[in-house]
Amino acid sequence: MGYKIYINGIGSISAQEEDLFSRGSATIYRENIFPAISPNYKEFIKPMALRRMSKAIKMGVTSAKIALKEAKVEVPGAIITGTGEGCKQDTEKFLENLLDLDEKLLTPTSFIQSTHNTIGGQIALNLGCKNYNVTYTQNSVSLETALLDAQMQFNENPEIGSILAGGVDEISEKITSFQKLDGQLKLNPIKNLDLLREDSTGTITSEGAHFFVLSKEKKENTYAEFQSVSIKNVIKPETIINEIENFLAKNNLNSTAIDAVILGKNGDNRYDYFYKNLQRKLLKNKPQLAYKHLVGDFDTASGYAVFVAAKILKTSKIPAILKLNNVDCKIPKHILIYNQYLGRDHSLMLLSAV
Amino acid sequence: MTNLHTELKESIIEQLNLEDMEPADISNDEPLFGDGLGLDSIDALELIVLLEKDYGIKLTDPAQGKEIFVSINQMAQFIEENRTK
Amino acid sequence: MNKSVAVTGMGIISAIGNNTAANYNSLISGKHGISTPEVLKTIYKHLPVGEIKISNESIAKKLNLPENHSYTRAALLGALAVKEAIFQANLKLDGDTGFISGTSVGGMDATETYFKDFSEGKTDNNRFIRAQHPGFTTEKIAEYFEVNGFVSTISTACSSGANAIMLGARMIKTGKLKRVIVGGTDCLTKFTLNGFNSLMILSNEQCKPFDENRKGLNLGEGAAYLVLEAEEEINGKPVLGRISGYGNANDAFHQTASSENGEGAFLAMQKALKTAGIPVEKINYINAHGTATKNNDKAESAALERIFSNKLPDFSSTKAFTGHTLAASGALEAVYSLLAIQNEQVFPNLNFSNPMLNPGFIPVTNLKEKPIDYVLSNSFGFGGNCTSLIFSKNGI
Numbered sequence: 001m002g003y004k005i006y007i008n009g010i011g012s013i014s015a016q017e018e019d020l021f022s023r024g025s026a027t028i029y030r031e032n033i034f035p036a037i038s039p040n041y042k043e044f045i046k047p048m049a050l051r052r053m054s055k056a057i058k059m060g061v062t063s064a065k066i067a068l069k070e071a072k073v074e075v076p077g078a079i080i081t082g083t084g085e086g087c088k089q090d091t092e093k094f095l096e097n098l099l100d101l102d103e104k105l106l107t108p109t110s111f112i113q114s115t116h117n118t119i120g121g122q123i124a125l126n127l128g129c130k131n132y133n134v135t136y137t138q139n140s141v142s143l144e145t146a147l148l149d150a151q152m153q154f155n156e157n158p159e160i161g162s163i164l165a166g167g168v169d170e171i172s173e174k175i176t177s178f179q180k181l182d183g184q185l186k187l188n189p190i191k192n193l194d195l196l197r198e199d200s201t202g203t204i205t206s207e208g209a210h211f212f213v214l215s216k217e218k219k220e221n222t223y224a225e226f227q228s229v230s231i232k233n234v235i236k237p238e239t240i241i242n243e244i245e246n247f248l249a250k251n252n253l254n255s256t257a258i259d260a261v262i263l264g265k266n267g268d269n270r271y272d273y274f275y276k277n278l279q280r281k282l283l284k285n286k287p288q289l290a291y292k293h294l295v296g297d298f299d300t301a302s303g304y305a306v307f308v309a310a311k312i313l314k315t316s317k318i319p320a321i322l323k324l325n326n327v328d329c330k331i332p333k334h335i336l337i338y339n340q341y342l343g344r345d346h347s348l349m350l351l352s353a354v
Numbered sequence: 355m356t357n358l359h360t361e362l363k364e365s366i367i368e369q370l371n372l373e374d375m376e377p378a379d380i381s382n383d384e385p386l387f388g389d390g391l392g393l394d395s396i397d398a399l400e401l402i403v404l405l406e407k408d409y410g411i412k413l414t415d416p417a418q419g420k421e422i423f424v425s426i427n428q429m430a431q432f433i434e435e436n437r438t439k
Numbered sequence: 440m441n442k443s444v445a446v447t448g449m450g451i452i453s454a455i456g457n458n459t460a461a462n463y464n465s466l467i468s469g470k471h472g473i474s475t476p477e478v479l480k481t482i483y484k485h486l487p488v489g490e491i492k493i494s495n496e497s498i499a500k501k502l503n504l505p506e507n508h509s510y511t512r513a514a515l516l517g518a519l520a521v522k523e524a525i526f527q528a529n530l531k532l533d534g535d536t537g538f539i540s541g542t543s544v545g546g547m548d549a550t551e552t553y554f555k556d557f558s559e560g561k562t563d564n565n566r567f568i569r570a571q572h573p574g575f576t577t578e579k580i581a582e583y584f585e586v587n588g589f590v591s592t593i594s595t596a597c598s599s600g601a602n603a604i605m606l607g608a609r610m611i612k613t614g615k616l617k618r619v620i621v622g623g624t625d626c627l628t629k630f631t632l633n634g635f636n637s638l639m640i641l642s643n644e645q646c647k648p649f650d651e652n653r654k655g656l657n658l659g660e661g662a663a664y665l666v667l668e669a670e671e672e673i674n675g676k677p678v679l680g681r682i683s684g685y686g687n688a689n690d691a692f693h694q695t696a697s698s699e700n701g702e703g704a705f706l707a708m709q710k711a712l713k714t715a716g717i718p719v720e721k722i723n724y725i726n727a728h729g730t731a732t733k734n735n736d737k738a739e740s741a742a743l744e745r746i747f748s749n750k751l752p753d754f755s756s757t758k759a760f761t762g763h764t765l766a767a768s769g770a771l772e773a774v775y776s777l778l779a780i781q782n783e784q785v786f787p788n789l790n791f792s793n794p795m796l797n798p799g800f801i802p803v804t805n806l807k808e809k810p811i812d813y814v815l816s817n818s819f820g821f822g823g824n825c826t827s828l829i830f831s832k833n834g835i
Contacts, residue, residue: 079689084572084574085571085572086573086594088571091571091630094630094633094634095550095551095554095630096554098551098629098630098633099551099554099555102482103481103482103483103629103633104482106633106634106636106637107637108634108637108638111630111633111634111637111638112634112638112694112695112821113694114634115543115594115596115821115822116543116573116594116595116596117594117595117596117820117821117822117824118694118821118822120595120822120824121689121694121821121822121823121824122694122822124689124691124822124823125691125692125693125694125823127691128691129689129691130688130689130690130691130702130703130706131688131689132687132688132689133595133687133688133689133822133823133824134593134595134602134606134687134824135593135594135595135822135824136591136592136593136594137542137545137572137573137574137592137593137594138573138574138577138590138591138592139572139574139575139578141591142574145591149606152609152610152613152615155613156609156612156613174554174557174558175550175571178557178565178568179568181557181560181561181562181565181568182562182565182566182568182569184568184569231589231590231591232587232588232589233578233581233586233587233588233589233590234587235587299572344578345574345578345590
């Protein structure tokens with residue numbers, strides 16, 4: 001077995017305010033595409049750098065800085081970023097100009113900013129961090145691959161103390177709205193808090209950034225232990241229970257040890273059976289939680305699930321707004337997170353209390 | 355200050371997203387790059403396109419920009435001498 | 440335990456050939472693949488590119504895909520290269536077989552083709568809406584070969600393919616996977632051609648890596664993949680070569696430009712030598728990134744000088760053969776590095792005539808025969824992402 005890895009800092013930017021845990025009430029949206037709530041980026045990024053940044057870069061750099069500050073880490077041993085679609089706003093801008101101007105008189109700024117590794121590169125530039133730096137872009141397991149890589153890095157490089165890993169995705173006017181044309185988004189606007197009661201196809205979407213400082217050292221303000229992550233591109237619905245049991249066994253646990261499960265339910269009735277199977281069988285008597293009715297579904301939305309799990313493990317409080325059933329748990333010790341999108345890119349993560 | 359000077363400052367602010375700036379904040383002889391306004395090589399490429407789009411001047415080598423984008427004065431002079439529109 | 444990871448298969452398609460043998464023949468006969476765009480529809484008809492002269496339709500036919508398939512050009516090229524690699528390795532495809540692909544723009548060819556239609560709400564080609572995700576292109580390739588387990592995509596601009604190879608090697612070494620297909624794919628798109636054009640770093644003639652009068656890069660397209668296998672999986676199969684070192688660092692200097700002293704490149708090479716556990720003298724050949732932009736070749740030369748000082752081994756950039764294939768370049772050049780080891784040959788750096796004023800390095804300009812144990816291959820990208828890989832001869 002390798003090192004124990006702890007979550008010592010979190011930067012979360014999403015469609016919900018950070019005080020959801022203390023306040024208990026949620027921000028309500030009535031559109032199927034809604035933006036993340038922006039902090040004052042000027043507090044984190046110099047104006048000359050800020051002027052070119054799209055929202056993904058602003059959210060990424062800012063959440064990274066919040067996480068590092070909380071963990072009291074200045075320069076991490078590695079920066080590992082996950083993003084499903086990267087800098088969509090700049091991609092869209094450059095592409096629209098290219099098509100409208102018939103490939104003439106194009107300026108380079110939006111092209112430069114459109115590459116998927118811009119966020120990770122900008123964080124490195126901002127911190128002056130010359131260490132390992134990679135960006136994963138695998139749909140709904142982009143963040144998960146970043147976390148998997150981080151875990152491997154600790155074991156391969158004993159000199160690394162802390163790693164910054166996270167996920168970012170932004171909405172853009174056109175490319176995001178295209179998701180209405182192929183059934184990814186619900187056609188009729190719904191209230192976000194009603195998402196999990198919907199019996200229709202598609203989901204709702206938003207944007208956000210979640211960066212985590214993972215460290216080998218347990219500190220006073222440590223949130224939780226990041227135990228493990230597993231990624232599979234295709235899982236047959238009937239084998240999902242098996243997959244989970246195998247995953248837990250690899251971590252020397254079984255399903256009875258799980259105190260709560262956070263599911264990536266997104267109100268899409270075409271793929272809900274992956275979750276329903278678990279809710280009705282293996283994890284029937286466990287507190288079942290969901291979060292996409294709060295922050296929407298996007299490639300790195302599972303960052304919010306990791307944030308929520310870490311908060312619950314630290315505070316032993318489960319906000320009612322997350323609950324799917326009435327099962328309670330006094331002091332949660334192990335939380336399982338399961339997510340998939342359109343029946344592909346499945347991920348399992350396990351976090352434990354310290 | 356000529357109209358061209360003001361026009362240039364306005365386009366630079368817009369094109370380079372210098373959000374909190376006014377034309378009056380940029381003086382005519384202040385260096386645009388480095389210690390002055392603080393523009394960089396990406397901005398230089400934006401300015402090359404600006405020259406072509408607004409004044410019909412086509413630069414083929416980005417290195418030429420270095421001699422032209424010294425200050426607003428220098429840019430204005432170059433444009434006066436070479437503009438085709 | 441052997442510290443290096445075995446390569447048991449490789450496959451490639453580029454402007455100089457549709458498979459490994461064809462690429463090798465072009466490399467040894469000095470036959471470049473630079474032409475002008477024909478498959479890619481662009482107004483820049485005169486710009487030199489490394490284009491693969493096969494239409495999407497004929498690749499789809501070769502792969503027996505149905506007419507309404509949703510494979511992007513990068514997926515089509517990728518599937519061809521993976522097919523060759525899997526065949527050579529006689530690879531077992533099961534839950535312990537992974538697929539890691541590097542791509543910079545993934546399915547941008549589809550996005551730019553249908554963007555206006557989608558903007559107008561047309562749904563005819565909505566199967567390509569998700570092509571904007573790089574992971575979509577990767578999944579199509581995985582789907583074709585029924586690789587269902589660990590599938591991921593790396594997008595670190597021009598070092599994506601090299602990083603995919605690095606991750607695969609690490610996953611084999613740490614026992615996370617028994618077998619993995621690693622590499623990269625990128626096709627020519629209007630998006631990238633115009634992007635590099637707006638950066639004014641495209642040459643209007645054939646690129647001249649490391650030449651004082653170099654004028655920029657030629658964009659290319661291609662795909663290449665390696666099959667990596669854990670020791671216990673090899674069972675007497677021929678091993679083509681090994682991955683013995685890798686290093687990844689960030690230049691943290693500028694969004695697109697490399698620092699004058701090539702700091703990121705220097706650190707990546709240093710780390711690669713450290714993981715391989717070899718002194719610099721062991722490197723017999725360097726397949727340089729050598730894009731032929733003013734900035735890259737200068738920074739890379741500075742970094743090479745810092746690593747090798749006055750003991751610089753034979754080096755060349757093969758970009759003048761293929762053009763710069765972005766995310767695929769690290770994978771293409773991995774195949775070339777392994778071919779150099781197998782055939783004991785250093786491939787020439789085409790179009791070179793005048794050494795750079797500083798430091799004046801002279802690449803190998805004619806095919807050179809010599810035993811090669813270790814090859815260092817460099818890949819650097821926007822965002823400061825620098826990766827170096829070290830390939831070695833099996834059995835040393």
